[in-house]
Amino acid sequence: MNFKTVAIHAGHNPQEHLGAVMTPIYQTSTFAFRGVGQPGPFDYSRSGNPTRKALETCLAQLEGGTAGFAFATGMAAEATVLMMFSSGDNVVVHDDLYGGTYRLFESVFATKQIRAQYVDLRNATKLRAALAAGPKAVWVESPTNPVMNLVDIRAVSDLAHEYGALVICDNTFLSPYFQRPLELGADIVTHSTTKYINGHSDVVGGALVAKDPGLAEKIGFLQNAMGTCAGPQDCFLVLRGVKTLALRMEEHNRNALAIARWLEKHPQVSAVLHPGLESHPQYELALRQTTGSGGTFSFRLRGGEAAVNHLLANCRIFTLAESLGGVESLIEHPATMTHASVPREVQLKMGITPDLIRISVGLEDLSDLIADLDAALAG
Numbered sequence: 001m002n003f004k005t006v007a008i009h010a011g012h013n014p015q016e017h018l019g020a021v022m023t024p025i026y027q028t029s030t031f032a033f034r035g036v037g038q039p040g041p042f043d044y045s046r047s048g049n050p051t052r053k054a055l056e057t058c059l060a061q062l063e064g065g066t067a068g069f070a071f072a073t074g075m076a077a078e079a080t081v082l083m084m085f086s087s088g089d090n091v092v093v094h095d096d097l098y099g100g101t102y103r104l105f106e107s108v109f110a111t112k113q114i115r116a117q118y119v120d121l122r123n124a125t126k127l128r129a130a131l132a133a134g135p136k137a138v139w140v141e142s143p144t145n146p147v148m149n150l151v152d153i154r155a156v157s158d159l160a161h162e163y164g165a166l167v168i169c170d171n172t173f174l175s176p177y178f179q180r181p182l183e184l185g186a187d188i189v190t191h192s193t194t195k196y197i198n199g200h201s202d203v204v205g206g207a208l209v210a211k212d213p214g215l216a217e218k219i220g221f222l223q224n225a226m227g228t229c230a231g232p233q234d235c236f237l238v239l240r241g242v243k244t245l246a247l248r249m250e251e252h253n254r255n256a257l258a259i260a261r262w263l264e265k266h267p268q269v270s271a272v273l274h275p276g277l278e279s280h281p282q283y284e285l286a287l288r289q290t291t292g293s294g295g296t297f298s299f300r301l302r303g304g305e306a307a308v309n310h311l312l313a314n315c316r317i318f319t320l321a322e323s324l325g326g327v328e329s330l331i332e333h334p335a336t337m338t339h340a341s342v343p344r345e346v347q348l349k350m351g352i353t354p355d356l357i358r359i360s361v362g363l364e365d366l367s368d369l370i371a372d373l374d375a376a377l378a379g
């Protein structure tokens with residue numbers, strides 16, 4: 001079955017649910033045993049819940065993995081996968097990544113002696129040098145947030161595997177509709193389902209998908225032992241969202257690319273960072289590794305702080321807010337909002353300068369969105 005069909009049907013068989021065409025919300029903490037010593041397929045909702053199972057099966061199939069796991073948030077998914085490692089282990093981490101992931105490594109796992117070694121994964125020589133120190137895993141995010149650099153997932157995976165390191169890839173920005181890291185060689189995919197997978201800005205959630213059964217077993221054990229799973233209501237909402245993922249991603253991509261091309265010609269814009277533009281330094285890699293760029297990208301503005309504040313304050317349709325991937329368009333200032341927890345000197349190294357603006361282009365009418373930016377950029 002192909003992507004759109006899997007997104008709508010995987011994980012649910014109406015005949016197993018009194019004919020219900022939509023997955024019911026199993027709002028129950030516990031399940032009756034069939035008899036003494038005879039549990040049914042589910043016994044307690046931390047260990048497993050039918051609504052969650054439907055979502056987990058669907059996500060596993062969309063990413064091409066053997067098993068999926070749904071979590072309370074994207075950070076819960078990340079924290080759970082990192083608990084596979086032990087004190088003294090190190091993980092090679094792309095030096096440009098989501099601010100919350102950076103904080104998790106630096107403020108939580110570093111204090112437990114699980115250390116991140118930051119490397120520019122676009123540089124194979126530096127990666128090889130880092131791998132020589134025997135890391136347990138390489139953590140990839142592509143495209144990176146907010147500067148939209150790409151990492152060659154296949155090349156990094158091949159090299160990491162030569163040294164026996166796992167590859168974990170955060171696929172939040174593109175979703176499995178535009179990029180399938182497991183097919184490119186990664187071992188585990190992580191998601192904030194809060195973003196495109198749910199797509200309606202009404203849930204926080206996370207997911208992990210593992211390629212092989214051994215890793216799936218470890219993750220399943222940790223999800224149950226740590227209790228980081230998602231609740232059934234949230235799983236229902238994410239399941240509803242994922243059914244339209246293909247349609248939404250196509251439209252996010254179309255709107256965003258059109259706005260990126262329009263911004264490229266705007267005199268107040270000094271750079272547009274979008275992997276679907278021919279001007280992006282890794283445009284060739286984008287064509288090879290992805291089938292689209294999604295709805296989120298960044299640009300740099302001329303005119304200093306005043307110009308930035310003017311734009312942020314004067315948009316009417318673009319809402320000033322963190323997050324991304326919803327049907328509505330959002331605009332934000334990474335240096336003071338999403339990436340405020342990253343120290344300033346690290347921000348600057350990552351390219352998060354004060355003139356950088358990130359937008360999440362939603363599904364509104366394209367001409368309304370352009371008119372909104374045009375009016376807010378004027379004056």
Ligand SMILES: *Cc1c(COP(=O)(O)O)cnc(C)c1O
Nearest residue numbers: 073074075098172192194204205
């Ligand atoms: C939002 C986000 C996360 C964290 O997910 P939450 O659901 O907010 O916990 C992780 N990685 C990326 C790339 C994100 O955009």
